[in-house]
Amino acid sequence: MVWAIVxxxxxxxxxxxxxxxxxxxxxxxxxxLTRKATYLRLFIQVVSLVAIYYLFxxxxxxxxxxxxxxxxxxxxxxxxxxxxxxxxxxxxxxTLLRKAFKIRYRNLPxxxxxxLHVLRYCLLIFFxxxxxxxxxxxxxxxxxxxxxxxxxxxxxxLIAPLTPLIVPWTEELTAINGxxxxxxxxxxxxxxxxxxxxxxxxFIFVSLTLASSFFMRRFWCRFCPTGAxxxxxxxxxxxxxxxxxxxxxxxEKCTKCGICxxxxxxxxxxVYEQKGGKINTSLCMLCFRCVEMCPYEDCxxxxxxxxxxxxxxxxxxxxxxx
Amino acid sequence: MLEIPQKEIEELQKxxxxxxxxxxxxxxERMKKTSQNRPEAMQYFDxxxxxxxxxxxxxxxxxxxxxxxxxxxxMFAPTxxxxxxxxxxxxxxxxxxxxxKLGDRIVPVEVCPIIRSTIxxxxxxxxxxxxxxxxxxxxxxxxxxxxxGEILSDSKPVWTMPIPRVKDSAQATRFWREELxxxxxxxxxxxxxxxxxxxxxxxxxxxxxATKAFRRLQEIRKGAPVIMGRDAMLVNxxxxxxxxxxxxxxxxxxxxELEKKAREKNWACPPDTPRVMVTGTPMIWxxxxxxxxxxxxxxxxxxxxxxxxxxxxxxxxxxxxxxxWSMDDxxxxxxxxxxxxxxxxxxxxxxxxxDRINWLLTKVKDWNINGVIYYVVRGCMxxxxxxxxxxxxxxxxxxxxxxxxxxxxxxxxxxLKTRVEAFLEMLTARIDI
Numbered sequence: 001m002v003w004a005i006v007x008x009x010x011x012x013x014x015x016x017x018x019x020x021x022x023x024x025x026x027x028x029x030x031x032x033l034t035r036k037a038t039y040l041r042l043f044i045q046v047v048s049l050v051a052i053y054y055l056f057x058x059x060x061x062x063x064x065x066x067x068x069x070x071x072x073x074x075x076x077x078x079x080x081x082x083x084x085x086x087x088x089x090x091x092x093x094x095t096l097l098r099k100a101f102k103i104r105y106r107n108l109p110x111x112x113x114x115x116l117h118v119l120r121y122c123l124l125i126f127f128x129x130x131x132x133x134x135x136x137x138x139x140x141x142x143x144x145x146x147x148x149x150x151x152x153x154x155x156x157x158l159i160a161p162l163t164p165l166i167v168p169w170t171e172e173l174t175a176i177n178g179x180x181x182x183x184x185x186x187x188x189x190x191x192x193x194x195x196x197x198x199x200x201x202x203f204i205f206v207s208l209t210l211a212s213s214f215f216m217r218r219f220w221c222r223f224c225p226t227g228a229x230x231x232x233x234x235x236x237x238x239x240x241x242x243x244x245x246x247x248x249x250x251x252e253k254c255t256k257c258g259i260c261x262x263x264x265x266x267x268x269x270x271v272y273e274q275k276g277g278k279i280n281t282s283l284c285m286l287c288f289r290c291v292e293m294c295p296y297e298d299c300x301x302x303x304x305x306x307x308x309x310x311x312x313x314x315x316x317x318x319x320x321x322x
Numbered sequence: 323m324l325e326i327p328q329k330e331i332e333e334l335q336k337x338x339x340x341x342x343x344x345x346x347x348x349x350x351e352r353m354k355k356t357s358q359n360r361p362e363a364m365q366y367f368d369x370x371x372x373x374x375x376x377x378x379x380x381x382x383x384x385x386x387x388x389x390x391x392x393x394x395x396x397m398f399a400p401t402x403x404x405x406x407x408x409x410x411x412x413x414x415x416x417x418x419x420x421x422x423k424l425g426d427r428i429v430p431v432e433v434c435p436i437i438r439s440t441i442x443x444x445x446x447x448x449x450x451x452x453x454x455x456x457x458x459x460x461x462x463x464x465x466x467x468x469x470x471g472e473i474l475s476d477s478k479p480v481w482t483m484p485i486p487r488v489k490d491s492a493q494a495t496r497f498w499r500e501e502l503x504x505x506x507x508x509x510x511x512x513x514x515x516x517x518x519x520x521x522x523x524x525x526x527x528x529x530x531x532a533t534k535a536f537r538r539l540q541e542i543r544k545g546a547p548v549i550m551g552r553d554a555m556l557v558n559x560x561x562x563x564x565x566x567x568x569x570x571x572x573x574x575x576x577x578x579e580l581e582k583k584a585r586e587k588n589w590a591c592p593p594d595t596p597r598v599m600v601t602g603t604p605m606i607w608x609x610x611x612x613x614x615x616x617x618x619x620x621x622x623x624x625x626x627x628x629x630x631x632x633x634x635x636x637x638x639x640x641x642x643x644x645x646x647w648s649m650d651d652x653x654x655x656x657x658x659x660x661x662x663x664x665x666x667x668x669x670x671x672x673x674x675x676x677d678r679i680n681w682l683l684t685k686v687k688d689w690n691i692n693g694v695i696y697y698v699v700r701g702c703m704x705x706x707x708x709x710x711x712x713x714x715x716x717x718x719x720x721x722x723x724x725x726x727x728x729x730x731x732x733x734x735x736x737x738l739k740t741r742v743e744a745f746l747e748m749l750t751a752r753i754d755i
Contacts, residue, residue, distance in 0.1 A: 034643075102519065104650035110492070252680045252687070256490055257663030259643040262654060272490075295641050314541075316534035316641055 015050050022046050034315045037292040041082065045089040052086055053164045066159050076245040076304075081227050082287035087161035087184045088221055091213040095265070098214050106215050113222060113267050117283055120228035127157045127225055158226050160185045184209075217265035221285060244305040247284070247291060251276025253299035260290035260300065271300070278303075326445060335446040338420045339374065342448075346372055346608045349615070356618050357550040357590050361583065363576035364553055370560050371607060377563055378450040381410060385454060390513045393455030395440070395470065396463045397632050398485060398660045402642060403506050405525035405566065407513040413562035414452040415633070416440040417606030421448055422730035428473060434701035435730035436604065437466035441473055451563050457512055459505060461485050463668040464704050481508050489661050489669050499657045519649045526642050526652060532566050535573040536638040539580075543627055544689050546593040548583045549576075551626020552614045553590075558634040559607045590625070596749035597627040597690055601682060601712075602697035602705045602726075604633035612735060613697050613726060616742045624746045628689040630682055632666060640664075667704040675708060679715050686721055693749045694723040695742075699730065722748065 022043035055061045069080050081088055098105065108116070167182040183206055193201045212219040221227055249271065261272035270281040271290050291300045294312030302310040350368050354360055370377055381391055392404045393414040404411040416439040424445050425438030443449040452458075457479045460471030471480045483501045486494035510516055539554060557576065561569050583589075598617055605613065617624045629635050640663035644655045665678035685691065694716060698706045709725055716723045724745045728734055 099646050099648070102646075102648045104648045105646070252683045254677070255640065255663050255665055255681050256677050257640055257643070258490075258495070258658040259655075262651075262658060263643070263645040289645075293643050293645065295643055314537055316530060316537060 018046050018050065034293055037288045037310065041287060042089075042092065044083050045086070045092065048084040049086045049089055049164060052162050053166070055162075056164060056167055062156075062159050062162070065162070076286075078227060078282070078285045079245055081221060081224075081285035085161050085221075085226075086164055087224075088218065088285075090165070090184075091209075091218050091220060094210055094213045095217055103214075105217055107267060108216060108222070110267070110269065113283075116223040120223040120225055123223065123225040124228040157185070157188055160188060161224060161226050163187070218285075222266060227285070245286065245309075246303055247271060247279040247286070247288070248301045248303045248308075249274060249276045249279055250299050250301070253296045255296065257295070259293050259295065263289045263293045265289060331446050334424070335448055338418065338446065338448055341420065342418060342608060343372070343374060349608060349611050352615060352619065353550065353552050353556070356623075357553060359583070359588055359590070360553065361549060361576055361579045363572065363579050364557075366572045367553075367557050367560050367576075370564050371556055373450055373608065377565075378454070380565070381412070381451070381454050384410060390457075391451075391455045392457050392459060392509065392512070393452060394459040394461075395467055396461040396666075397637055398461040398463065398483065398664065398666075399459040400502055400505065400656055400660055401566075402522065402525040402529055402656050403502070403509055403517060405528060406517045406521040407509045407515045408521075409456075409509065409513050409515075410565075412451040412455060414440070414449060414455060414458070415604065415606055416443040416449055416452070417608060417610035417730075418443055418448060419609040419730045419732060421446070429469075432701050434464070434466040434603075435699050436606065437470045437701075439730055440470060444474055444477060457481060457508070459483060463666060464702075466701070479512075481505055485661070485668070487669060488671055489664075490671065495658065495661065498661045499654065502653065502657045502660075519647070519652065522649065522652050523644075523647055526644060526656070528566055528570075529638070530641050532561065532570045532573075533638045533641045535570045535577065536561070538577045539573060540628070540635060540639070542577060542580045542584065545584055546587075547590045547595065547597075547625045547627065548580045548588070550590050550618055551598070551629070552611070552618055555605070555614060555626065555629065555634050556607065558637055561637060562633070591623060594753060595623055595625045596692045596746055596753060598624040598746070598749070599628045599630065599685060599689065599691040599694045600626060600697050601630035601694060603699045603702045604631050605697070606633050610730060612728070612732070612738070613695070613742075616735070616739055617695065617746070620739065620743045620746050622743070622746050622750045624693075624742075624749065627691060628685050630665070630678075630685060636665065667708045674711050678708070679712055682712060683715065683719065686716070686719065691721065692753060693745065694721060695745070696723055696725045698725065698727045700727065722752070 052065075055065055069084075072080065095105075161184045163182050163184045163186070165181060165183065167180045183202075185205060186202055189201050189205055190198055209220050254276070256272070258272060261267075261269055264271070265287065266283055266285060268281060268283045268290075270284070271279050286302075288302055288310060291302055291310060291312050292315070294300045295315060297313050298311055300312040301308045350371065369375065385391060390407075390409040391412060392399075392409050393412050394401075395413070395415050397413070399411070399413075401411045415436055417436075418439050419435075421442030422435040422439035424442030425433075425435075425440070426442075428441050428445070429438055431438075440449075440452070443452060447453050455478065458471070458474060459481050460467060460474075461483045462468040462471070463485055468482075471482050474480055481504075483505060485501075486497055488494055506517055515521075536558070539549075539557060542548060543554060557573060600613065600617075605611065614626055617626055640659055642652075642655045642659045645651050665675070665681045667675055667678060669675055669677070682694075686694065696705075696709055696712065698709070706727070713723050713725075722745070724741070726738065726741065728738060
């Protein structure tokens with residue numbers, strides 16, 4: 001009992017420490033205008049990771065979380081992918097590691113990048129159909145239990161990227177010294193692979209995702225099926241006007257210097273190619289890296305419900321003059 | 323190159339040098355006269371603007387210490403790479419009128435006078451920076467520049483960099499990056515210094531600081547005129563040959579002074595003076611100062627608020643935006659800054675040179691321009707041919723634009739004066755209404 005309380009206190013202290021570190025990072029980097037959104041994003045990612053950890057202590061809430069996230073997408077686009085998704089956060093950390101080593105990143109050919117975007121819809125459809133293939137639907141079962149342990153369990157693949165690295169529940173396979181480790185999609189791998197090969201599959205999956213993201217920025221996010229469920233909302237013409245949070249480009253201010261295209265971690269080219277107006281693409285995860293790096297004042301803007309929240313500015317100027 | 327008797331060279335050099343020094347002094351004198359309460363920080367730029375003064379000696383001394391000097395004609399030459407290799411970049415395009423006449427002996431008179439003048443300057447070893455450079459980077463932007471490199475390669479190593487004419491395609495970027503890599507190798511071979519990531523980062527930070535000061539100066543000019551256009555142009559131009567660190571410091575100091583003046587409402591000329599923007603062929607110190615002088619000394623007076631010249635406000639406006647400080651990304655950033663951010667008329671796309679037109683519109687709107695002077699020298703095809711497209715757009719905005727065609731000559735000053743004054747009179751009338 002006492003140890004449990006000590007454990008809780010330790011957890012809280014770790015969380016508080018993480019939060020403080022985030023604030024410190026922001027304060028340190030406030031001076032660098034080209035990193036403002038980036039570090040704010042890192043901070044929010046840490047906070048959301050913590051929040052999601054607590055969600056995991058009550059698995060039933062995960063369903064609610066998924067619904068909320070999907071509904072939010074209607075309003076704020078794929079904001080979730082860029083700012084809240086824990087898996088995206090791990091990949092960002094891998095990128096930070098690569099940056100520390102000053103190793104160059106690789107880019108995918110543009111066509112392949114778009115093809116991967118199509119792949120994500122295929123994956124989404126596959127996972128939606130899977131439950132029907134595995135078991136006939138049993139209408140008497142309570143819908144939520146269907147989702148958590150019943151035939152609809154495969155849909156949980158959609159919330160798999162939300163998995164924190166340390167999970168509250170006990171899963172015998174991945175518990176090391178009493179700490180329950182996990183990683184996005186490990187649940188699914190454990191569920192679907194035979195017992196003999198599960199370790200090999202887990203190892204292959206983790207190392208592949210990490211290695212690919214080490215060399216290609218946010219590689220997984222380019223075909224993540226969860227991203228698809230979010231992106232699909234942006235895909236339809238009928239919803240074109242809906243996302244209240246979007247990037248807006250002022251045509252006249254642009255000299256097509258290409259910075260926005262180069263710094264985009266998902267290699268989105270629309271911001272560069274589109275002549276002006278609202279940038280509407282389901283590839284974009286709204287990390288606003290392009291906006292913070294654009295050196296022309298007012299050229300790129302982040303608009304929320306018609307109001308400009310953040311815009312590109314002459315980032316060479318010191319913050320005092322802002 | 324054409325053989326000229328040594329004696330004639332010496333005579334010509336001596337006479338043009340003397341007249342040039344006189345013209346520099348006269349230009350500065352006239353600039354001082356036009357500007358009410360001229361900023362004191364301009365003193366430094368007046369001094370450094372003398373081609374045959376302090377800076378020439380400095381470069382000479384640096385050369386004796388083993389530093390290399392690399393000259394360039396178009397602003398596409400990657401200054402960061404030159405700085406990273408511990409060499410001195412100087413822009414050696416020439417603005418001497420008399421030298422242009424000499425250039426006629428080698429190339430026909432129809433050729434753009436900037437080219438002719440540069441050739442003429444080389445013939446009689448007039449330009450100190452051109453003489454001091456160990457190698458020249460020649461970017462084949464227009465026909466003149468393409469062949470200029472060829473002609474000068476008789477006397478100096480010239481590194482030619484072909485530039486794609488359509489800039490926003492993947493293959494263009496790739497091609498240009500390869501070109502930069504070649505030049506990087508050439509720079510390293512000449513200087514014997516390897517360009518490392520650390521050095522390149524330092525060089526990029528150096529130019530970013532300069533860009534910051536440069537942009538600050540342009541920002542200040544958005545308000546009521548605290549500095550005359552010619553003064554600002556001179557500041558911008560001295561960057562072409564000055565030491566970059568010192569130039570940045572001095573420009574920041576100038577900006578401090580100007581901001582103080584703006585707070586005290588200490589204008590350089592009456593705030594209701596027509597605000598003019600010049601765009602077109604580069605205007606190069608010292609001789610080719612004709613048009614800005616005419617605009618600012620005309621009656622009614624106009625004030626140059628902004629320009630879209632590659633010899634002035636386009637030089638440094640675009641920063642190198644580095645995402646990650648890896649060698650690869652820094653290199654990409656440099657190559658994109660030079661190729662893609664440029665609004666040179668040598669580029670085209672299926673929609674015309676829309677980047678340049680967009681940028682002109684931004685300048686006109688943000689800097690509250692009353693009228694635009696489209697300055698073209700004879701033989702400058704690219705700028706001349708883009709005129710109608712630019713005019714069409716500015717007509718929509720109801721901004722008057724005037725096409726001013728001239729040459730490297732002093733003979734048409736009287737005639738130009740009448741034309742400029744008529745234009746300014748029209749602008750004044752429009753402001754009054």
